[in-house]
Every structure is written in C-alpha cells, then in structure tokens.
Amino acid sequence: MVTEGKKKAHRAQYQKSKAQDGLAQLPRKRFYRQRAHANPFSDHTLTYPASPDAMDWSTYFPDYVQDSASDDVSPKRLTKDVEVVDIGCGFGGLLMALSPLLPDKLMLGLEIRSQVTAYVQEKIWALRTQNPGGPYQNAACLRANTMKFLPNFFRKGQLSKIFICFPDPHFKARKHKARIISTTLNSEYAYALRPGGIVYTITDVKSLHEWMVEHLDAHPSFERLSKEEEEADECTKVMMTETEEGKKVTRNQGEKFVALFRRLEDPPW
Amino acid sequence: MSVNVQIPYSQVHALGDILLAARSGQLHTYSLTDGKLISTWKHPDVEKVAEAVNRVAEEKEVALATGAGEDAPMADDDKDEPPAKRQKMLSEQESSVSITTDMPPADVVDRESSSNGQKGKGKDKASRSRVRVEGRAKVPDRPLITHLTSTADKKHVIAVTGHDKAVWVFEHDGQGNLEELSSRIMPKRPSSIVVGPDSMIICADKFGDVYSLPLTPDPNWKAPVVAKTVTETPIEANEFTVHSRRNRRALESQQLQAKKKPNNEQDKATDAPAFELTLLLGHVSLLTALLVAEREGRKYIITADRDEHIRISRYIPQAHIIEGYCLGHKDFIGDLVIPEQRNDILISGGGENELFVWDWLAGNLASTASVLNLAQQIDSTITKVAVSGLHSLVYPSESGKLTYVLAICEGIKAIFSWLLTDDNRLNHPGVIQLPGNPLDLEIIPVEGGPPKIVAAMDPGAATPANSINIFTLNMNEERLSVDNITTVEENTVQTSDIEATEDVVRGLLYNVEYLRKKGGGGEDGEGGDAPATEVEASEEAQS
C-alpha cells in the first residue's frame, strides 16, 4: 500500500527533479492514484474560467501561443483552438496515442480527479521534454467537472471530436443523472460540437452501452454512424486499444462496445 | 427563549385589481381597491401542522411543569437546516447501505456543503439526520407556497408548495375567488415556474431539470408502458461483462441492492410521475431562475444555475437545442429579469456585488451596476449581497416611458432601483428603504400613472409593521422614490398555523445566501480534509 504521505513526497520529489537538468523521467502512476469516484454534483475546489474568452490556454499549449503584438492581450491567444476533447481521460492513454495521429489538432483531456490530472500533465511534460520538436505539444490535460463546466471552456461549435471512453457506469437507477451521457447533457455536447463533429463512446458494460446508444439516438441533434463508418474511422481503433481501461478489458478478454454519433445541423425554426 | 412570530407573506402576485398573497401554506386574495380579504385557500397540510403545533405546545407545558430539559426537542425548531433538508433526508436514507454513498440531489448537496462544520462522509450524515428527524418528527413539515404565477389571460393561477413539491392549478373567476383544479407532485423540488405563451407550465427544479406540463392535466392520460428500457433492468450487467475492479465493485453493490427489494421500488417511484411531464432540458446544478423570452419572433427558454451559468435554449418543441450562454458571473445567480419594453436585454444578479446587463441573444455583457454600493448606503457594514429578486417597471414621464430595474437582496431592508438607458446601462440608482426584509415584489400597472409596488416583507419580531406594503411611486431627476404607503387588511386572518419561531421563519424564507459556495472544501484525495460529498474512499483506485 502506498500511503498518501508517501505519494505526496514522491510527487514533490518528481516536481523537484523536473527543475534540474538531465533526462526527463516519466511520472509513475502509482503515486498519482486516487479514489475511483468523484461526485460530479459536489462543489470541488475547481478552477475554471468564467467563460471561454477568459481561458488562458498559453501554459497548456506553449508552442501554439500567438506571438507579436499580442503581449498586451490577456489572456494570451493561441494560433488555433482546442478541437478534440477526451472527457474523463483518466491516465491519458488515449491522448498520448492521438497526439501523433492528429498532429495538427489541439487536444485536451478533462479529468475530475486532481492527482490523475497531475499525472497526465507530468507525463505530457516529460514526453515533450524527451521529444524536442516532436509530438505531444498538441496535447494537454486539465482538471474539470465536465458535467458542469464544459461551456466554460468551449464555445459553440468549437469541437470536432468528443471522446467518452469507459465512463463510470453508475448502475443504480437513482444515480442515472450522474451518468456522463444523458438526454440533457447530450444537449451540451451538441452545443460544443460543430455540425459533422463526432461523439465517440466505448464501454465494456453492455447495459451502459445500450443506455448511451438509447440516449444519443433519442437526441435529435445526433445520428449514429454505421458499422462501416465506425470501422473506417482511425480513432475507433485507438480508442479500443490505447485507453487504460481498454487495455484492461483486453487483458481480461472482455468485450468492448463502441458507438459513434454524428452531430447534425440544427433544424431551421 | 424563542418567541413565536407570524410567518410573513413571502409571495405576491397581482391579477388586475386582485392581489394574491401567500404566507406559509395559505393563499389569500385581497382587493387592491379597498384592501379587503376576499378568499383563503389552505394547503391540506395546514390543518395537520396546526394540530401538531397545538399538541407540541401542550406537551411542552407538561414538560416544563415536570421540569424536563429546557431544550426539549421542539418539533419544528431547526437551528441550521431548513425543513427542506430534513424532509429530503427522510427519503434519501432508504438506500444508504451500499459501497457507494447515495448521491444526494443537488439541493441537498448544496445545503450540506454550505452548512459549516459538517465534514465527513455523506453516508454518516444521512444516518445522523435520520436519527434527528425521527427524534423530533412531531410536526409535519410546514407547508410553504414558494411560487405564485398566472396564465396570461389571468384565468388560472399556479402555485408551488415547496415542502411537498406540488404544483397547484386554480381557476380564478376574476373576482378573487379561486377554485382548486389540480395538484401534481413533481420529481424534485421546483425552484422556478413560468407559464409559456401556449399556456404550458414550465418548471425548473433544484436538481437542475426543466419540465413542461400542460395547464390542465388530461384525465385520460396513461403512463406509457415502458418497453424494456435500461432503467427497468434490475441488474444492468453481470460478472462476465464487467472487467475493471471499480466497475465490478459497483456492480456487486447493485446486486446487493437488488436483493433488498424495497429500495429498488423506491428508486422507480420517484422516476415515474402519474401525469404528463416532459423533460425539456437540464443543467447539472441547482436551477435558480427560469424565463421564457421572445426575440425577433422566436421564443426561448432562459435558465440560470448556482454554478454561474445562464443558458439560452430554444423554446418547445426544440428545447433540447442550446443557442448560447451568457457567461461571466463568478458567483451564483439568484434571479433574472427581462425588463419591460426591452426584450433584447437580460439583467442577472445573485451572489456578486454587481448586476449584469446582457445582450442575451448574442451572449454579450453590456454593462454592470453595483448593488453593494447601494446596500452600503443603508448599512455601511454590509460586505456582500445576495440578490434574491429582480423586477422591472415602466414609468410614464414627460420624456416618454422609462424602464426601471428593481432588485431586492436577502436580509437588506430596501428596494434598489435603476433607470435602464438606451445604451444598456443602469443609471440613476435609487434606494427605497423598507421597514422589514423584502421577500417578494410585484408591480401593479396603473392606467395613465406610475405603477405601484407591492412588497411582501418580513417585519421581524421587533417591528409591528405589516407584511404587505403597497408603494405609490415618485420620480425625482429620474430617480425612483416612494410617495405613499398603504397595505391590505392582513390581520383578518390570524391562525396558529402561521405562527412559528424566528428560526423556523429564517429556515423557511432565507435560502439565497445558502447558494454561495463556501470554498476551501479541499482537493479530493489529498489527505485529511476530503469534501463531505465525496464518495466512499474504500473504492480506492484501480490496479
């Protein structure tokens, strides 16, 4: 058992070693583990921008900060916007795999657990340092409760892809509002996604898969992709093999259920 | 010790010359021409409370006579938790035996996270309250009418009672007489209600959801027979379809639950209302305000929440489409208003020092105006405000019809007013001092003259003031002031069921400041000070 105290000490140690020269070490997962569930309804001490315009992305994507003239603009602007989001990214396996695959897109993992977020941030930092001029500049992670604060980060139609991989199942009926896919939350995903954008879902829990399909199907802003389209999408495979949960399910020879949904144009009114 | 006071009027609504005024579970109608009482409707629970109050009073006398403890469990005297919470806990406790703690609905979370000194696991807390509730559940929860509104044609009145989550519809004969037509129990406690232009009732709740329900329930309506939906499946997975340890634990807990039948029954009971109810949209936050607005021939639903969001959605039947947000608040939103004559403008206020003025369809902030500065004119020691109500009125002047915005704040004895200018600023701030804390306002238009303001107030125990005050207005250099104050004959109805201790009154009627986040709840999993609402630590991270 790694105690909290030990974890804290190791994380501090890791922070310190970062400051020194030498080869960047990857952070070790076991010092960033955290209780599995965070209540999406409670008031965490979260920091979030009051609105997308107030968000300072410059520390997350330093290579993409607009230079010149913009020194007096606060917050600093990027040359492009985040467009790919991994909701509940956990330890960030998907991000690390997508980063080289979609080199011209900015992607962001959103995770409610602070230590898990810290791990992903450290890992991205280490990978960036180990691969100067290489990939990973386009990937970042921040702590957020996406069920409450997605519109604080992204403007209408800003995103082209939203990944929801192996979300917490919340089995009990009375906890269904805690699920990350629901009729009402789907409206927020539709808001952040541009028409043509894709929601990717995957789970090993069959009934949760059915739930997600049922609720996205029922939402007039979404349309399910066919099996062929699903397979033709290069991200589908990555999602199946590169997420931490996906790997676990493979080890246990479990089944994975995938569903992709396209954001439709809003009807005229 | 605790002195009994009259529960003040807390909701006022006008239908032409008729004033509807609600105090506790009673709804009165008054004539605005002579101030006379016309009719009274009482929530069925009113009698129950009256009986229980009398009984407790008797018991207390006995207790005192026999020298029993001074703080004997006074049934309805709750120091730090409004009845809202106690009642909630009663239903919440049922399924608390499981690996994960039951997630309380948003309103309960809010109470918990803001009631100080209550650290620890949610589960413990639930069981703690249970004991307390059972130890003193002598008086049923006090009925409280929390909302009053009417249809555009003024023929129907809609009231909400908070303690039982009921939406009541009455027919109004135009003379102040109400006939009760229906009552419907909502899934969660309503926090705001409006009647849409199509006479559809739209109701926002403390769990974050917005529903529509027809004004008149269809007696032939039958709950649709739900074909096998995921919700109905008692066990949603089995050992062969769950692979991660965390999911397996959750599943085990669910299987355990399924064996204890009654809990599952309860789950469903809350999910299936026996009348037509359509879920329109939802936030994952307590909703505090709801408006239906129209612009350029299109209708919208505007919702505001405790987490600083103002959302603009299309109206029915496309309420699932979010058109935009007005973002910029940094504390909870308490109320919204679209001023008379200016449907392009939205004013919002809440836990912040300023009111925000929005071009709401574009989502742009046009200006702000300080409420705190005005509050400090009344009392220089005030350091924060909680805006509880926003209203607007039109004042006919030589230079045309001027639009004013009014604000009241919890616990501040005043009405604040501003002139809304053509360039979307709030100018000429004015302060109307009151003899008590304002709880609700209603504007009464007057043919050819300035409108009147009806204020429902809590006079407090010390002042003998009336709970309802009607103000005639004046304007000096575009600043609003009061000309004359009248009232209604409110003392014609004095019954024991509207008597309560000051603490009870506070618990019932002062709930806005509660919305403020306390902060400093600690990061989850960072040692000692885990937030109370975090879920069970035993479910430590997966391997």
Ligand SMILES: C[S@@+](CC[C@H](N)C(=O)[O-])C[C@H]1O[C@@H](n2cnc3c(N)ncnc32)[C@H](O)[C@@H]1O
């Ligand atoms: C089972 S894990 C899956 C992690 C990762 N997507 C994978 O496939 O390996 C679900 C993650 O969602 C996170 N999560 C749950 N609710 C969230 C919320 N409201 N906002 C952000 N993250 C959330 C949890 O903390 C957890 O790390």
